[in-house]
Amino acid sequence: IALGKAAGIPIAVDPKTRNFLAYRGVDLFKPNLKELREGLKVEVHSGDLGSVRSAVERLGSELGNKATMVTMSEHGVYIHDSSGEHIYPAHRRKIADVSGAGDTVIAVATLALAQGLPIQHIAALANLAGGLVCEEVGVVPVDPERFRAEAERLKLLQ
Numbered sequence: 001i002a003l004g005k006a007a008g009i010p011i012a013v014d015p016k017t018r019n020f021l022a023y024r025g026v027d028l029f030k031p032n033l034k035e036l037r038e039g040l041k042v043e044v045h046s047g048d049l050g051s052v053r054s055a056v057e058r059l060g061s062e063l064g065n066k067a068t069m070v071t072m073s074e075h076g077v078y079i080h081d082s083s084g085e086h087i088y089p090a091h092r093r094k095i096a097d098v099s100g101a102g103d104t105v106i107a108v109a110t111l112a113l114a115q116g117l118p119i120q121h122i123a124a125l126a127n128l129a130g131g132l133v134c135e136e137v138g139v140v141p142v143d144p145e146r147f148r149a150e151a152e153r154l155k156l157l158q
Helices: 002-006 033-040 050-061 101-114 119-134 144-153
Strands: 067-071 077-081 083-086
Touching: 033 050, 033 067, 033 144, 050 067, 050 077, 050 083, 050 119, 050 144, 067 119, 083 119, 101 144
Parallel strands: none
Antiparallel strands: 067 077, 077 083
16 A cells, blocks of 8 residues: 555555455545445444444544445445545346446446546446446456446436
């Protein structure tokens, strides 16, 4: 983390429960609800924004990260940084398989972060990409043409 920061490279983390609190000072920390619950040993529920907000604020205090993006399955994505919080609902999809969705979310979020996009755009694009790969069986890449068309149709970069 220190080497990346010294080189001006944005640092994004998709943590697992083990070593959950080992990533201090990162730019983007992206747990899912289960990881957030187990990593902090707190009760959080996707339908209870207060519990998610409280856990994310505690996480920020402990880690000093710039932004936290929590993936909440069918409830979408919650993102919080110094400018505030935003919730991006999941797009309606025919879900075939969720394998690889979290990896897709962190990959797209990291690319958007490296491009210097605002945190709201990062979350919206990552949420879209994660949903798109859930429509296919197995771990699949995001189709770039479909991703671009959906992002434009949904006006995600405006």
